[in-house]
Amino acid sequence: MSCRKLKRTGLSSNILEKLIRHNISTCKDLLSCSQLEVVKILSSGPATADEVFTKCSQSCSPRPITAYDLWKNRCEANDGFFATSLKDLDVVLHGGLPKGTISEIAGPSGCGKTQFSIMLSLLVTMPKSHGGLDGSVMYIDTEGAFSAERLVEMATNKFPDYFHDNSTTMSELTDRVHVNVIQTCNQLLERLKNLEEDIISKKIKLIVIDSIASLVRKEFSTTLGRNLTDRTNLLVQEAAILKYLAEVFSIPIVVTNQITTRFGNDNIQDEQTSSSGLEDESGYVTAALGNTWSHSVNTRLLLQYLTPVTRQVMVAKSPVAPFTTFTYTIESAGIIQQDGGAGHYEGTDPGKQQIKVRSALPFQVSQSSSLLS
Ligand SMILES: Nc1ncnc2c1ncn2[C@@H]1O[C@H](COP(=O)(O)OP(=O)(O)OP(=O)(O)O)[C@@H](O)[C@H]1O
Numbered sequence: 001m002s003c004r005k006l007k008r009t010g011l012s013s014n015i016l017e018k019l020i021r022h023n024i025s026t027c028k029d030l031l032s033c034s035q036l037e038v039v040k041i042l043s044s045g046p047a048t049a050d051e052v053f054t055k056c057s058q059s060c061s062p063r064p065i066t067a068y069d070l071w072k073n074r075c076e077a078n079d080g081f082f083a084t085s086l087k088d089l090d091v092v093l094h095g096g097l098p099k100g101t102i103s104e105i106a107g108p109s110g111c112g113k114t115q116f117s118i119m120l121s122l123l124v125t126m127p128k129s130h131g132g133l134d135g136s137v138m139y140i141d142t143e144g145a146f147s148a149e150r151l152v153e154m155a156t157n158k159f160p161d162y163f164h165d166n167s168t169t170m171s172e173l174t175d176r177v178h179v180n181v182i183q184t185c186n187q188l189l190e191r192l193k194n195l196e197e198d199i200i201s202k203k204i205k206l207i208v209i210d211s212i213a214s215l216v217r218k219e220f221s222t223t224l225g226r227n228l229t230d231r232t233n234l235l236v237q238e239a240a241i242l243k244y245l246a247e248v249f250s251i252p253i254v255v256t257n258q259i260t261t262r263f264g265n266d267n268i269q270d271e272q273t274s275s276s277g278l279e280d281e282s283g284y285v286t287a288a289l290g291n292t293w294s295h296s297v298n299t300r301l302l303l304q305y306l307t308p309v310t311r312q313v314m315v316a317k318s319p320v321a322p323f324t325t326f327t328y329t330i331e332s333a334g335i336i337q338q339d340g341g342a343g344h345y346e347g348t349d350p351g352k353q354q355i356k357v358r359s360a361l362p363f364q365v366s367q368s369s370s371l372l373s
């Protein structure tokens with residue numbers, strides 16, 4: 001909440017102008033100043049500075065709300081979730097990915113994280129009658145993996161009637177997907193800090209970051225202690241901004257994440273850097289970026305291969321759903337859930353599945369007999 005822009009706190013334009021001129025644009029910036037500094041900047045007395053502090057603190061402190069009010073609002077609006085179009089997954093998640101929170105799609109390379117993200121982008125632009133949110137999406141692409149052709153292919157195959165011979169609807173769709181290619185961690189942080197205006201002006205109803213891990217893993221080494229601290233600080237900042245945006249605008253935020261192989265002694269080894277091909281049996285995969293990031297994510301979907309063709313999505317973290325698995329395939333229409341119903345994972349930590357990583361194969365075999373009931 002401290003990321004809230006001062007513009008949204010109700011301060012007068014005269015005061016705002018003076019603060020912004022001194023690079024004080026968020027509640028956090030202001031609340032980090034002393035009373036004396038603010039007095040000087042505003043050329044005012046201490047009473048005015050105190051008023052500004054109070055207004056700012058009130059604006060960025062979350063107000064308590066009862067569970068009854070929350071429940072009533074959800075029931076009345078029937079609007080708290082963003083349906084993924086995977087029917088059973090949506091049922092388990094009480095309607096889909098929760099708005100106002102961060103959802104993560106994690107999994108090995110080629111498993112469908114980008115495909116899932118493109119499909120969600122398509123769904124957001126669809127009218128409510130077709131299960132969409134009738135809005136726009138901000139797709140932050142850190143891997144250069146977004147494909148407009150794939151978006152159009154999914155659209156025409158998933159909603160053939162809606163897009164049949166209608167180039168206008170297709171232009172409207174593609175116009176609503178705003179793609180931002182980002183190449184460094186600093187660029188990403190700056191972009192996130194400035195997203196608020198775009199969310200309002202472009203009517204953004206979904207933010208996708210594909211992926212949150214690639215830049216961080218490129219720029220920070222986990223073997224150097226100092227780097228690890230910097231990496232954690234960066235992720236904490238990013239998570240705080242994302243949480244703020246999700247909450248204030250009540251939109252879902254979807255980030256994709258890579259996986260890492262963790263061994264019994266808790267050494268972290270990147271999936272890509274493992275050299276032996278066949279990993280130690282005691283290794284397990286878990287989403288990358290460590291515990292701090294993990295706690296920032298509200299809902300985690302873990303993807304993995306079952307066979308070269310079929311994949312599995314597991315609800316690996318959710319405030320409303322148990323660990324549940326579904327099988328899916330990737331087709332021209334996007335991510336398609338397969339029949340077979342839900343499987344249940346009985347363990348306490350789905351991140352600790354036994355896994356064999358065969359880098360010599362074009363796919364990774366990730367199976368645990370305990371995973372599917
Ligand atoms: N048009 C299509 N029809 C069917 N399957 C497709 C199509 N396009 C891509 N795929 C499948 O999607 C897979 C790639 O998925 P995706 O790019 O989402 O992986 P990812 O999890 O994002 O991987 P990475 O971590 O490397 O970014 C391909 O291996 C292919 O199996």
Ligand SMILES: [Mg+2]
Nearest residue numbers: 113114143145
């Ligand atoms: Mg990808």
